[in-house]
Amino acid sequence: GQQLNQSPQSMFIQEGEDVSMNCTSSSIFNTWLWYKQDPGEGPVLLIALYKAGELTSNGRLTAQFGITRKDSFLNISASIPSDVGIYFCAGPDSNYQLIWGAGTKLIIKP
Amino acid sequence: GAGVSQSPRYKVAKRGQDVALRCDPISGHVSLFWYQQALGQGPEFLTYFQNEAQLDKSGLPSDRFFAERPEGSVSTLKIQRTQQEDSAVYLCASSLARSSTYEQYFGPGTRLTVT
Numbered sequence: 001g002q003q004l005n006q007s008p009q010s011m012f013i014q015e016g017e018d019v020s021m022n023c024t025s026s027s028i029f030n031t032w033l034w035y036k037q038d039p040g041e042g043p044v045l046l047i048a049l050y051k052a053g054e055l056t057s058n059g060r061l062t063a064q065f066g067i068t069r070k071d072s073f074l075n076i077s078a079s080i081p082s083d084v085g086i087y088f089c090a091g092p093d094s095n096y097q098l099i100w101g102a103g104t105k106l107i108i109k110p
Numbered sequence: 111g112a113g114v115s116q117s118p119r120y121k122v123a124k125r126g127q128d129v130a131l132r133c134d135p136i137s138g139h140v141s142l143f144w145y146q147q148a149l150g151q152g153p154e155f156l157t158y159f160q161n162e163a164q165l166d167k168s169g170l171p172s173d174r175f176f177a178e179r180p181e182g183s184v185s186t187l188k189i190q191r192t193q194q195e196d197s198a199v200y201l202c203a204s205s206l207a208r209s210s211t212y213e214q215y216f217g218p219g220t221r222l223t224v225t
Binding site (some may be wrong): 004031032033040041042043044045049081090092095096097098099100101102 | 114142150151152153154159160166168169201205211212213214215216217218219
């Protein structure tokens with residue numbers, strides 16, 4: 001079945017650094033979504049992408065829908081402590097239900 | 111609060127017990143989803159309602175899992191004869207309309223532990 005592969009699995013960053021993570025699939029997606037989940041909470045939608053090649057920003061976050069429709073990336077500029085959490089990519093499967101990657105865990109180095 | 115709420119937040123059940131998990135979606139949201147999230151993994155789709163109609167239950171792992179939304183608002187996920195492999199966080203999400211179904215608002219989840 002369709003799968004989403006996220007990398008890296010985890011990232012150790014220092015405050016102020018830029019962060020880049022990506023999501024790939026062997027099959028085509030028509031929509032890509034990026035969510036963030038804090039401990040003990042549900043995921044929160046960050047950015048939704050609906051068109052191949054689309055580049056969308058939300059504050060310090062920027063996401064792109066890959067031209068091949070098989071990948072997407074999320075960048076965070078000038079990271080701050082509250083950026084810590086798990087970032088998930090998601091996309092609709094053939095039944096129009098969301099499938100999710102396993103997440104990229106962002107950790108701030110002390 | 112105007113967000114999605116779930117109760118209880120934590121549930122410990124002995125193997126074989128039945129459990130019922132409640133979700134209160136955002137008022138006016140047509141679509142409601144249930145997901146199961148294992149530790150260290152992304153959510154996995156269980157079932158989907160549009161108003162009171164359960165349109166997709168393909169993700170329910172067994173016939174021990176049952177969900178309902180009788181009046182098109184509050185939903186209950188019931189698990190009968192719980193097993194240890196049912197231990198997970200159960201997330202509920204709602205979205206305003208079919209056209210924005212992927213822009214889902216999540217509750218905090220119910221963490222189920224089966225001992």
